[in-house]
Amino acid sequence: MSTRFKFSVLLIAVGMLIAFLPEKDPVSFRLDPSRLNLLACSDTIYYSADQVARFLNTEDSTIRLIDVRNPKEFRESSIPGSINVPLEKFSDKIGLDLLNLGKARNIFYSNGDLLSSTAWTIAAGLGYQNSYLMKGGLNEWYKTVMHSEFVGGRISPKENSIFENRLNARRLFREFNSLPDSLKAGIFINRQVQRKKLDGGCE
8 A cells, every 4th residue: 555545544534523423522632643643654553364364363362353333334244342332422422432542452344445544543533552554454354355355276374373273363353243133242241250260361
């Protein structure tokens, strides 16, 4: 992704941000525009679909996936374990409180990069240093994880590891999104309870 493209996305995100924030907004940006631009143009704020797939497979508790699309899109399909915070909620207390939960890295995603970049701009501008983006959003997730396949006669150990990571994440994604909405949240709560038991913690 070129610096020019990143800068363009940031400018669009800032424009959308102005449209979403209420006139009497109680919060204010802590980062100046030049610092925000430097962060947006660096690769340090991005995670690839493969990295997010690995977080999903290992049930990494240090990350929080935040889907910023509307609730209807979220119900239709989402990455397992993610929470839905529609972009318009980023201007109210509920959305901001979710960003404050623990010290997890917040990884925003949408269908592409536009909505998630806007969410990142708001979060980073407000001083949340634990804000990141899944590069390419769900479009890239489908391309890289859901539709990838191995072609060729031989596979190296590294290629095999990448393919296994994608295959496991693909299986989890399909199983999760085939469940009724009432069961989706319960799956990850049960997994967290089981993990605490294994770690010797209490429920």
